Amino acid sequence: MTDARTAILGRLKAADAGATTSVPxxxxxxxxxxxxxxxxxxxxxxxxxxxxxxxxxxxxxxxxVRAVHAWLVEQNLANLLYAPETPVGxxxxxxxxxLGPNLVPYERPxxxxxxxxxxxISAGISGTRGGIAATGxxxxxxxxxxxxxxxxxxxxxxxxLEVDRLYDTMLQAMRDQNWAAAMPTNLVFxxxxxxxxxxxxxxxxxxxxxxxxxxxxx
Numbered sequence: 001m002t003d004a005r006t007a008i009l010g011r012l013k014a015a016d017a018g019a020t021t022s023v024p025x026x027x028x029x030x031x032x033x034x035x036x037x038x039x040x041x042x043x044x045x046x047x048x049x050x051x052x053x054x055x056x057x058x059x060x061x062x063x064x065v066r067a068v069h070a071w072l073v074e075q076n077l078a079n080l081l082y083a084p085e086t087p088v089g090x091x092x093x094x095x096x097x098x099l100g101p102n103l104v105p106y107e108r109p110x111x112x113x114x115x116x117x118x119x120x121i122s123a124g125i126s127g128t129r130g131g132i133a134a135t136g137x138x139x140x141x142x143x144x145x146x147x148x149x150x151x152x153x154x155x156x157x158x159x160x161l162e163v164d165r166l167y168d169t170m171l172q173a174m175r176d177q178n179w180a181a182a183m184p185t186n187l188v189f190x191x192x193x194x195x196x197x198x199x200x201x202x203x204x205x206x207x208x209x210x211x212x213x214x215x216x217x218x
Contacts, residue, residue: 031169041168054215069100128140143185193212
């Protein structure tokens with residue numbers, strides 16, 4: 001062992017011997033709720049989601065179907081993939097304007113139209129089970145009628161959110177909705193567009209999912 005190495009190891013041992021080993025106390029109590037008002041929950045959800053590039057369309061007190069249609073026209077998007085057997089899908093089927101972007105029903109197994117699904121769809125729309133204000137997260141309760149494909153494959157994901165289904169925390173949502181009674185095969189949490197970074201920490205959007213997420217408030 002060289003003199004230099006011996007000296008370095010000696011300094012490290014001396015520093016370690018003098019270091020404190022006490023760990024600061026932490027409060028690990030599970031937080032059920034924060035006591036936020038409905039307005040504060042919505043404000044926190046928006047602030048957290050907009051920080052990661054999520055967009056919002058406030059359609060409260062208006063016809064959200066027409067608001068979505070107008071937004072698609074404004075963004076020059078050709079069509080909208082939807083699940084016809086869901087509450088959101090039925091509302092779209094009943095009220096969609098005749099002109100402009102086309103509605104594309106999700107009615108076939110993916111294997112039968114994979115090419116068209118990945119290359120010919122402009123946007124997909126889904127309902128939500130609510131939102132979590134503390135983390136800025138949407139809850140997607142996927143099933144056979146509304147598979148996670150709707151939120152993962154199209155380059156634009158539109159999520160319809162009822163503002164009276166916002167929760168302070170994830171635990172509050174779990175308990176209030178009684179998730180323990182039944183869970184879907186896939187429970188999806190969405191906070192914003194898909195993003196990743198390479199080894200140089202260059203952030204890119206849309207690599208593993210949608211490039212854009214629009215939350216429609218109803």
